[in-house]
Amino acid sequence: MVTVLYFAGLRERLGCGREQIPLPAGTPTVGAVLDWLRTRDGRWAEAFAPERAWRVAVNQHMADLATPLKPGDEVAFFPPVTGG
């Protein structure tokens, strides 16, 4: 399993802030998690549609689609940041 977090507008759109999902089979990466999430229902496919800008962090470090995952990792998806 991996922990998946969602923040800000993405959390609101999905109606979910935190969940546990199974580690994808084969070579587990952020991209594989995303492929799995997109198959769930319209909200997830829509939230991660190609025209939407989002960022991902693994274990609290900025990551990308190719970043590998292992059991227990924390994967966070969020919109581009707007602090400061």
Next chain:
Amino acid sequence: MVTVLYFAGLRERLGCGREQIPLPAGTPTVGAVLDWLRTRDGRWAEAFAPERAWRVAVNQHMADLATPLKPGDEVAFFPPVTGG
């Protein structure tokens, strides 16, 4: 007459902070005042020797050798500034 002020190292070198001097005859300028001061004694010639860096203000605005003077003006000589 014009009022002449000296500041910082220049004041200390000359042993004088403020004095009244006659307005030079002819076309009175900062340069004419300086020529008159240099004739006084060695200290003044030395303080305003060509290799020394100094600045001049007339009525509290930065000026130069060509700046014209009139009776009652305040002429200030000082080293390059070092505040901040």
Next chain:
Amino acid sequence: MARVRVQEAPFDAGREIAAMTNGRRDVGAVATFVGLVRDSNDGAAVRRMTLEHYAGMTERALEAICDEAHSRWDILDVRVVHRVGPLEPGEAIVLVAVAGAHRGEAFAACEFIMDYLKTRAPFWKKESTPAGERWVEARESDDEAAARWAEGGGPA
């Protein structure tokens, strides 16, 4: 006080500067930035702003930005304080203060930290406007500001 803090409470810029400089005699320059909530943004009135963040990652990201500033400039100390939660227009959101021996490096490092914070620290702003609530969109100008530093140099 810690170099990096994320908090709901207000901060005092004078106290943050004093905490960096008190007892030191080698600091010649402190450059400080304070960001505040404005009552308008993108043409709409802003009544309130709420700041969300990714606790844990935020502190890591800010610490990494401070480390990067120390590696790029000869500076002596850094403070970053960022508020979260609900804020009113006129309230301060963020403080970045950099102490150094000389002013050029303190200014450059302070501006660098702000530019990186704006694009790399996981904070998100939600505005309350007369038309309802909205998440603030990231700005291209912030990406461009951060990109200035990519060559290891920057404008200063």
Next chain:
Amino acid sequence: MARVRVQEAPFDAGREIAAMTNGRRDVGAVATFVGLVRDSNDGAAVRRMTLEHYAGMTERALEAICDEAHSRWDILDVRVVHRVGPLEPGEAIVLVAVAGAHRGEAFAACEFIMDYLKTRAPFWKKESTPAGERWVEARESDDEAAARWAEGGGPA
């Protein structure tokens, strides 16, 4: 409080920033610089520093620099406080604070005011070192910093 002040008393950076921003809701950015006395300069230990100035001209020069900053950048308010008299290492000498809607202009105007103040405001520093007292020499690097702004643009 006046925009420009020359005084012997210490100042509080937090209070100066608050005085510019309290009651306002249009300020999004305050860039602040504080300069302090260091305990060494040009290879010598500095025990004390004494600041002399040209009363009257100083205030005029600082006001003119603030006006110039307002004419070059879209900023909302400026504060300049400069101390005179005897100061110990670790004490603050000067504060420049600039309020604006956005950070780029506030940073640029703050740095500009410091660079111009260093080369155009009639202050002189005398240092007390183990070898005696000496007037601080003007620095070429300060002239170069001020010259950056000559084209009306500057590094930002």
